[in-house]
Amino acid sequence: MSRLKIKKNDTVRVIAGKDKGREGKVVAINRKTKRIIVEGVNMIKKHEKPSMTNPNGGIVEKEAPIDISNVMYLHKGKPTRIGFKFDGDKKVRYAKSTGEVID
Template identity: 55%
Template sequence: MKLKIKSGDTVRVMAGDHKGEEGKIVQIFLSKNRAIVEGVNLISKHTKPSAQNPQGGIVKKEASIHISNLMLLEGGEVTKVSYRMEDGKKVRISKKTDKAI
């Protein structure tokens, strides 16, 4: 499945408990249609003591969020994405400004 957003894009959450929050995409899971967004959908994870973390305890970390709840931010505004061929290359285009992303 082809997605209109990529890792490194800045997105806004459009639906759910974290509606209105913004962040950068850290990782995308294509098979599950989910993405991890920096600073959004934080969960408390209990960790056992290990060599890297001898204390253990509770760690805050980002959980994945469904891609349908995310929208690309371009110039501080959300925008839909389309594709166009320019100079023989496929380029992502902002539908709001009609410029290449």
């Protein structure tokens, strides 16, 4: 399994698809299918039955997963690729455009 370069709570910009150019925070990641859910991006309408959490049921708008290859990490407001390097004995992510360590 390859290492994913985008993590939960990262800010990303969509670079392909119907929401191209939109930005948001990563809410969830599915490592197996390499799909992520971005806040406010790729909204769908889902018909839900009445339940304990939603007693009336009805049409609910929610985010759908988007492929991880269709987003880019935002570093200081600009999209950049991410790489890995060793900082001492610790492996860290860094922005390839500036060379700065992200975390």
